[in-house]
Amino acid sequence: MTSRRTFVFRAIPVTAVLIGTAGAAFSQPARLEESDAVATALGYKHDASKVDAKKFASYAAGRNCANCQLYQGKAGEAWGACAPVGGKLVNAKGWCAAWVKKG
Numbered sequence: 001m002t003s004r005r006t007f008v009f010r011a012i013p014v015t016a017v018l019i020g021t022a023g024a025a026f027s028q029p030a031r032l033e034e035s036d037a038v039a040t041a042l043g044y045k046h047d048a049s050k051v052d053a054k055k056f057a058s059y060a061a062g063r064n065c066a067n068c069q070l071y072q073g074k075a076g077e078a079w080g081a082c083a084p085v086g087g088k089l090v091n092a093k094g095w096c097a098a099w100v101k102k103g
């Protein structure tokens, strides 16, 4: 027979894990969609080679989010947050007109 105290001590860790998991899921920013208004305004593409270079003359081959000063992802990560697009996740291989050479 399970006493009330035993039940409480067993239930608390399970509840804490569930709350922690839910919190982690909600804390992950959304990925920026190429169709978002800010993305279209900045010419953002998940794949920098797809950038409209005629429209966005500041684009040059080799420039991408991973080598942008504003990219907040860690080296080797495929996606990272970016402040100019509202903190959403951008692709490391992407690019937009707000690109700044990493110092």
Ligand code: SF4
Binding pocket: 044, 064, 065, 066, 068, 069, 070, 071, 072, 082, 083, 084, 085, 090, 094, 095, 096, 097, 098, 099, 100
């Ligand atoms: S500001 Fe930099 S990291 Fe952000 S989307 Fe533009 S190129 Fe990528």
